[in-house]
Amino acid sequence: MEKRLVYLDNNATTKVDEKVLEKMLPFFSEKYGNPSSMHDFGGKVSKDLAVAREQVADLLGAKNPYEVTFTGCGTESANIAIKGALEINKNKKHIITTKVEHPCVQNTYKWLEKRGYNVTYLDVNARGELMLEELKEAINVDTALVSIMWANNETGVIFPIEKAAKIVKEKNEKTLFFVDAVQAAGKIPMDVSSCPIDLLGISGHKFHAPKGIGALYVKKGILLPPLILGGHQEKGLRPGTENVAGIIGIGEAAKLAKDFLSDELIRVKTLRDEFEKGILKKVFNAKVYSANAPRVSNTTNISFEYIEGELMLLHFADAGICASSGSACTSGSLEPSHVLKAMGIPFTSLHGSIRFSLSRFTTKEDIEYALEVIPPIIEKINGYSPYQKELRELKELRNF
Ligand code: PLP
Numbered sequence: 001m002e003k004r005l006v007y008l009d010n011n012a013t014t015k016v017d018e019k020v021l022e023k024m025l026p027f028f029s030e031k032y033g034n035p036s037s038m039h040d041f042g043g044k045v046s047k048d049l050a051v052a053r054e055q056v057a058d059l060l061g062a063k064n065p066y067e068v069t070f071t072g073c074g075t076e077s078a079n080i081a082i083k084g085a086l087e088i089n090k091n092k093k094h095i096i097t098t099k100v101e102h103p104c105v106q107n108t109y110k111w112l113e114k115r116g117y118n119v120t121y122l123d124v125n126a127r128g129e130l131m132l133e134e135l136k137e138a139i140n141v142d143t144a145l146v147s148i149m150w151a152n153n154e155t156g157v158i159f160p161i162e163k164a165a166k167i168v169k170e171k172n173e174k175t176l177f178f179v180d181a182v183q184a185a186g187k188i189p190m191d192v193s194s195c196p197i198d199l200l201g202i203s204g205h206k207f208h209a210p211k212g213i214g215a216l217y218v219k220k221g222i223l224l225p226p227l228i229l230g231g232h233q234e235k236g237l238r239p240g241t242e243n244v245a246g247i248i249g250i251g252e253a254a255k256l257a258k259d260f261l262s263d264e265l266i267r268v269k270t271l272r273d274e275f276e277k278g279i280l281k282k283v284f285n286a287k288v289y290s291a292n293a294p295r296v297s298n299t300t301n302i303s304f305e306y307i308e309g310e311l312m313l314l315h316f317a318d319a320g321i322c323a324s325s326g327s328a329c330t331s332g333s334l335e336p337s338h339v340l341k342a343m344g345i346p347f348t349s350l351h352g353s354i355r356f357s358l359s360r361f362t363t364k365e366d367i368e369y370a371l372e373v374i375p376p377i378i379e380k381i382n383g384y385s386p387y388q389k390e391l392r393e394l395k396e397l398r399n400f
Contacts, residue, residue, distance in 0.1 A: 015208060062217055068216075
């Protein structure tokens, strides 16, 4: 089979859609004015920004486009939301999150913990699902903020955010609720106006807009203070001259994502399911985690038992396949994924877990190619494993 590049790492970042790029290009050349300028050349640009704000509001289900603030990325949205919420609820010292959040929330919470906040980290079950009972029990009169992600970046598991929002407000209406929706935007329908979500963050580069642009939904009536101080841009919440082309890009990407929410996601899910089925059929030591939990349609987390994720990734990359491992190797450590650890996944699977994430640009041919090249790679790496006896037993157990 001829070697090809198969990009199955769309939860890390996505390709900018050509239609998005086309919309952005004039803002680097002909329409380079500053939207805050008094003259028409710049002033006109603010009208384009208004359209993009409406497009993002529409994807989120926000009633008022002014509830959308453009930021630099998902991480920034989370930081503005969390630190701002605690300024609003200044006298409360208890905050809640889950054990499986992205580092942009997890590390912000750890930072707050060091500064005297009392943190509850909610557990997930073996399928990676959140238990709402635990959330209900954790909220008290001192709870300033609850932060829960909508979809997990490693497993794709979707949390019941609408239900969680209602629980938060029923238990304490003063508690603010932030949702990290970076992996949910464009993958599941969202309607922030129909449930008591106060704050919600997204990131353009996860749904075919460029890197360097994100957005934060702030429900009408919540007066969030800014993290950095400056001018009046973005209502003073995110001052600094706007990333105009990026904003136009995330607007167009939001519009396209909304159009793709129905049929295209079914096609992606079919490909993802075929991929999982194919791997499980051909590789005896493969196991899909969170398979029976509600998941976004593009993500699968497959553990290849008794072997090393990093070694697999190197071999996959040689064969043209881009994926990522659960280990925090990007941060320079080989610590296994905190998400899989929270799910109680055994040590022998933790290190061999690989996340494959598809997009609307993934083709049937990509999946066929991946199913052709991955099994022999695993077969080869199995040969290097120190767990030969266990692998033999597993092979027998699974009737291969
Ligand atoms: N939240 C989740 C769930 C993510 O997956 C990511 C990125 O991987 C982020 C937040 C951070 O987004 P950004 O890269 O735009 O800062």
